[in-house]
Amino acid sequence: MVVVDAPKFETLHAIKHLEKLASGIGSRLAGSRGERWAAEYIERHFRSCGLETSVQEFDFVSDALRVCVGTSAFIVAFIASLFLPPVESAIALVVALIINGLASKLVPKSTSQNVIGIARCGKPKLRVIVGAHHDSAFGRKLHTFPMLALATFVGASILRLFFEPPIPWHAYWALLGVMFLPSHGWRLLIAGLKRGCPGANDNASGVAVMLELARVTARHPPPNVELCFIAFGCEEQGLVGSRAFVAGMPEPRDKVMMLNLDTIGVGELCVIEGGGTMRKCKTSARLNHMLAASCKRLKFRLGRGWTPFSFHDYHPFVRAGIPATALTAGKLGKSRFTHPISKVYGLPVSRVPRYSYAHSSGDTVDKIDPASLERTGMAVLEFIQLSAKMPKG
Numbered sequence: 001m002v003v004v005d006a007p008k009f010e011t012l013h014a015i016k017h018l019e020k021l022a023s024g025i026g027s028r029l030a031g032s033r034g035e036r037w038a039a040e041y042i043e044r045h046f047r048s049c050g051l052e053t054s055v056q057e058f059d060f061v062s063d064a065l066r067v068c069v070g071t072s073a074f075i076v077a078f079i080a081s082l083f084l085p086p087v088e089s090a091i092a093l094v095v096a097l098i099i100n101g102l103a104s105k106l107v108p109k110s111t112s113q114n115v116i117g118i119a120r121c122g123k124p125k126l127r128v129i130v131g132a133h134h135d136s137a138f139g140r141k142l143h144t145f146p147m148l149a150l151a152t153f154v155g156a157s158i159l160r161l162f163f164e165p166p167i168p169w170h171a172y173w174a175l176l177g178v179m180f181l182p183s184h185g186w187r188l189l190i191a192g193l194k195r196g197c198p199g200a201n202d203n204a205s206g207v208a209v210m211l212e213l214a215r216v217t218a219r220h221p222p223p224n225v226e227l228c229f230i231a232f233g234c235e236e237q238g239l240v241g242s243r244a245f246v247a248g249m250p251e252p253r254d255k256v257m258m259l260n261l262d263t264i265g266v267g268e269l270c271v272i273e274g275g276g277t278m279r280k281c282k283t284s285a286r287l288n289h290m291l292a293a294s295c296k297r298l299k300f301r302l303g304r305g306w307t308p309f310s311f312h313d314y315h316p317f318v319r320a321g322i323p324a325t326a327l328t329a330g331k332l333g334k335s336r337f338t339h340p341i342s343k344v345y346g347l348p349v350s351r352v353p354r355y356s357y358a359h360s361s362g363d364t365v366d367k368i369d370p371a372s373l374e375r376t377g378m379a380v381l382e383f384i385q386l387s388a389k390m391p392k393g
């Protein structure tokens with residue numbers, strides 16, 4: 001009998017995928033052409049590996065379009081308020097607030113997609129899902145500055161109803177306009193152009209490793225395991241892809257486990273023990289132990305992190321009662337901002353994985369550390385082998 005060795009994880013292959021996604025395609029904002037090209041690239045790769053491949057399409061309300069409508073309403077209200085008396089100007093603001101609130105119902109829906117590739121061996125008793133989102137973010141600065149300007153605008157409009165300002169109203173509005181219009185105009189422009197971030201680390205890195213894992217395991221999955229690789233769409237706008245996948249998952253769901261890869265290209269490998277502050281969502285302790293055991297065997301350090309202000313694609317799985325967890329990477333440390341917050345909310349881990357270029361145009365391929373991709377790939381392979389040996393239940 002000829003025994004064929006399973007292929008090895010090749011970091012160079014992962015880097016090739018990463019470059020294609022983050023440099024070749026670039027921005028992959030959900031619903032954009034970039035995101036669709038990325039999905040097509042992933043689909044072609046899954047097919048070329050011999051995986052049973054399918055695409056799940058779903059609708060969502062695009063942040064870019066919603067922001068366009070909301071911001072246009074605020075700009076019109078602002079300009080109108082320059083010419084209106086205080087009460088009418090406050091009414092204009094209220095109308096703009098209502099339009100902004102209803103924006104998600106007013107705009108046409110966009111389409112995104114999950115790409116799914118499956119490998120089986122024998123009669124599977126366990127389904128192991130490895131997921132990573134292929135869309136990139138909208139850009140954090142676009143959210144922060146306009147929100148500050150908007151808060152100033154709302155505050156000033158309320159004060160204007162009750163107090164007489166020390167300078168004439170129109171001069172006051174002109175001053176506010178200097179702060180308000182450039183940031184909102186810029187936001188509108190960017191939203192209109194649908195520009196997003198290159199997302200090399202967040203999350204071309206996770207997808208690149210997943211694509212190489214798919215090649216390595218496609219023809220040699222562990223016995224009695226169904227390996228399911230999923231590239232989720234539209235994660236950055238509310239975990240829409242993973243929610244759609246979980247909603248469409250067939251029963252039974254008790255023989256399923258899920259490992260998510262997100263932002264694994266720089267820094268120390270780190271398991272996410274959960275996220276949230278008041279409404280905490282904990283990842284599976286059993287899977288986290290398995291990841292720790294896998295890393296111990298490989299002699300890799302594995303940090304533990306908690307993300308107070310964000311969830312990843314594991315979240316819909318955990319909420320549906322499916323054991324799920326996530327691997328990320330970053331500089332582990334007490335953040336000046338999140339450490340006190342962790343204390344207030346009694347979070348189990350105050351150490352948070354940080355990546356300073358997250359959701360910015362600086363998240364480019366040159367920042368990625370190939371060693372980090374390799375560690376993740378090896379750790380997930382070990383985790384998959386371990387899951388196959390795991391006793392049932």
Ligand SMILES: [Zn+2]
Nearest residue numbers: 202203262263
């Ligand atoms: Zn991400």
